[in-house]
Amino acid sequence: MSSGSGAQRVSSTAAAEDASPGRCSATPSFKLSQLLALRSPTSGHIAVDVHPVATEDDGDGSSNGPADDGFISRPAVHFVLAFDDLTYSVKRPRNWWFGQTNRHEETRALLDGISGEAREGEILAVLGASGAGKSTLIDALAGRIQRESLRGAVSLKGSPSATACSVSSRLTSCRTTSSGAPRRRRHHHRRRGPARRVGRERRRVSIGIDIIHDPIILFLDEPTSGLDSTSAFMVVKVLQGIAQSGSVVVMSIHQPSYRILGLLDRLLFLSRGWTVYYGPPAGLTPFFSEFGHPIPDGENPAEFALDTIRELEGTPNGTEELVEFTRSWQEKPLSRAISAASTGAEHKPSLTLKEAIGLSIGRGKLVSSATTSPGGGGGSSASSSAGTTTTVATYANPWWVEVWVLTRRALTNTRRTPELFLIRLGTVTVTALILATVFWRLDNTPKGVNERFGFFAIGMSTMFYTSADALPVFLIERYIYLRETAHNGCRRSSYTLSNAAVALPPLALLSLAFAGITFFAVGLAGGAQGFAFFALVVLASFWAGSGFVTFLSAVVPHVVIGYTVVVAVLAYFLLFSGFFVTRDRIQGYWIWFHYLSLIKYPYQAVMQNEFGADPGRCFMRGVQMFDGTPMGRLPEATKVNVLNAMSRSMRVDFNSSSCITAGPDVLAKQAVTDLGKWACLWVTFAWGFLFRVLFYLTLLLGSRNKRR
Structure with a gap:
């Protein structure tokens, strides 16, 4: 710079x-x-011209040598x-054979x-x-x-x-x-x-x-x-x-x-x-x-x-x-x-390391932060270097320049390989279309409530599974990264921030595509505000999933191992999300996994967005309470008579239009009321930031390109 x-x-x-x-x-x-x-x-850099070396002769038949070819003449050592x-x-691995090992x-x-x-x-x-x-x-x-x-x-x-x-x-x-x-x-x-x-x-x-x-x-x-x-x-x-x-x-x-x-x-x-x-x-x-x-x-x-x-x-x-x-x-x-x-001679060093660095700075080989001593002024580079205190900067560029360069490079790679994003977009779109057609226009019945549970669980977990494509990204760039940071070439924080900045815009497009296809097709509640919140939850899920997979890519050494760990851990997250087993039914020694589950928070957020948007919205009326029971197969008149008998016995006015279960009742039954929907949204975003901090710490502590 x-x-x-x-x-x-x-x-x-x-x-x-x-x-x-x-x-x-x-x-x-x-x-x-x-x-x-x-x-x-003229700008302080060495001009290198390698065009003459493409030929073997100088034009008169003589071979190329280290003569005048555009390079600076050889300086003193x-x-x-x-x-x-x-x-x-290095230690050789021990040979294990039928329980016997080499003692030495x-x-x-x-x-x-x-x-x-x-x-x-x-x-x-x-x-x-x-x-x-x-x-x-x-x-x-x-x-x-x-x-x-x-x-x-x-x-x-x-x-x-x-x-x-x-x-x-x-x-x-x-x-x-x-x-x-x-x-x-x-x-x-x-x-x-x-x-x-x-x-x-x-x-x-x-x-x-x-x-x-x-x-x-x-x-x-x-x-x-x-x-x-x-x-x-x-x-x-x-x-x-x-x-x-x-x-x-x-x-x-x-x-x-x-x-x-x-x-x-x-x-x-x-x-x-x-x-x-x-x-x-x-x-x-x-x-x-x-x-x-x-x-x-x-x-x-x-x-x-x-x-x-x-x-x-x-x-x-x-x-x-x-x-x-x-x-x-x-x-x-x-x-x-x-x-x-x-x-040509027996060159013996006659300068100290500090003096040699000073001369190199004067020749344009190093960037320095120089403090001129009093009376220093102009003069030649050699004399001025003697009157300055020079320190070589730890990093060549400011932090923001590194972030900009790395971000631009990543965007260039993304632009060169649009098929990668298009394939992911196609996967999300196909998944959204399948879910939209399977859960088409869900009604406000007990059966529709259960189908909503399935849609939310599958939809939110899909965000995390499709984020697994970020796993090979760092593994592919591992050698480039080690090369750039092995000797303070780039800050690890710059790489982490640029990685996050490049990942976010595609996630926003994927979120809009998924939410736009499924929200209105499934018939979810909330109108424009509900759609906006649903899209934010989908984006937060993509963000958290991408952060988790990015962090994992810095830990695992191989893509196959990484995919195995991702699939297994996400399955555990789904199991303890609250869909299969509600929070109040999870054993105490597993409840910690429930709160660590990345799927819990977006699942709970969309549940509250759907069933808490309108407290007066009813999901079970009158004889619908018999659906899913042996009495559900009885004639409608018989179910009405049973309902009237229950009303007289309990001294409560029950009829076919009476609301038995509203949205808050559904949330209470599913035990998803410990956090509000906005709190769940921010927690999901926070998981993404946390995993990127862990990714940075892993790079800082673990990714050292050194042999043991």
Whole structure:
């Protein structure tokens, strides 16, 4: 976001992972070159032009290199991400077999004494076979492993690991592609929809979203996986430009091509959690020559190294000999000379972390809240940074901006997939039509009263069951959410509020559709006021049901489990709602469930709206009291004679038109008089808000994208 004329964008620590369709559904269909076109230097941003990298030659036959291609020249090293003796182990699950278990719990080391450093302006590539520990190391450096489980030290610019984690968690921003390039988004939305975006495009868009903020530290887990050779080279070329603009880039890659290998500055080969090589690409040839496995001429050194490591892993001793040789190689003068030659000099950090951050702010890499010291005035960025006290903002954007961006993104997704809402609207409409035809024009008789009970119970429970479609929404967006909030990218409160704001308008339309079809067709009482209240109760039911399912989606790990829990819990709510068993008949040890039932309150509200609207409305007259009894089959004259006899015996004037049961009598019999209809309406709305608060707390406490 911008703040004045010299506003800068907060950098982001990102992990570009596999982009599944669910995770990229919220992103526009940009080409990578267009998505990576950041703002011009005149506004304080770094301009990145990736159009030249689409070709392999400069026009005269020479291959593309890191020469002048639109990127800023390589600055002096300021940030150094160092890691020393990183060790991470997991416990293997115990084997249960006929009641016998392993007494000694086994552990497996995924990382074992990994050390190295990633410098500003360079790309550190982590290589290895599947299961070597590449992703685990990326997670460890990115702070995605709980500190108690990870041994070793991770430091940024010589600061202790706690400081490094704190800094990397602040050098982030909310993913504001929607607000950062609104004009470009609208243009491409019209041209091409998400349905035509293929897998490799989703991956490139996913990477582009993470690097569009010009990050200080960028972690990428196999960003070239699934891409063709040209696209993979283009991606790494862009990452090289990002690094040379003043960023630390750490990426894992499975098998780099010869061209990609020329773009990498440092390599870290892993084998089953051990370091088997660490150094520049130029050191691979002398390294394996001294190890006794010379690299043939013309062969890709990285591919040869990976093949050799795989062969050694298949031997009885594995790669132990190679691991020991790697440790001794690091101390040899030849290794040090190659490492120094690859960087041009032995860059040693000469600035403190605070000074390095200050220079990064001056270069436009960070947003800061700066307090100018007395006498500070104008001057160069370097001098002004020395006279200011800078603090990196915890969040890149204000709260309201995050809510607006997330809401607009969700509305865009809704607009792209109208069939989802139309299917839900169709389901509610069909249900309403069925109920309207089954309970058509109910009369004011005892039978009509019982049929009203059934309509209200089925109708109100339908609102909650149809809200189950919200369950997979967060489960699908889980990876996007974890990515955006892992390092304070977005506030969880912003996500919660935007989720609620986007959900409410469709619920209002569904409520009007259901109420409009059923209210007058069934013949409910109250007129226009009764209809308005009935529609509000339906809306409150949708709101509470949606909140309940949304909260549940943050708790359960799988859609199938979620649907099972939703169906079971809603069945319990219906059982204790007061329809099957009235409140005064529920046992004391279950009465608490009656008050927790979400269906109780809307059911009681519509009951009071129907039977309490007109206290003089009669639902049982004279001989109708015999309906549903053995005397109901007697001739009408006989029932009149019995009624007259009862009148003389009880000395009460009973005749065929006498009102036996009015609306208040029905409410008292059903034990739905403990709360008024407006109180029931507000309680139903309150349930929806409560579940969204619980949803927020669950996100705050439970949704941490960290390994244990």
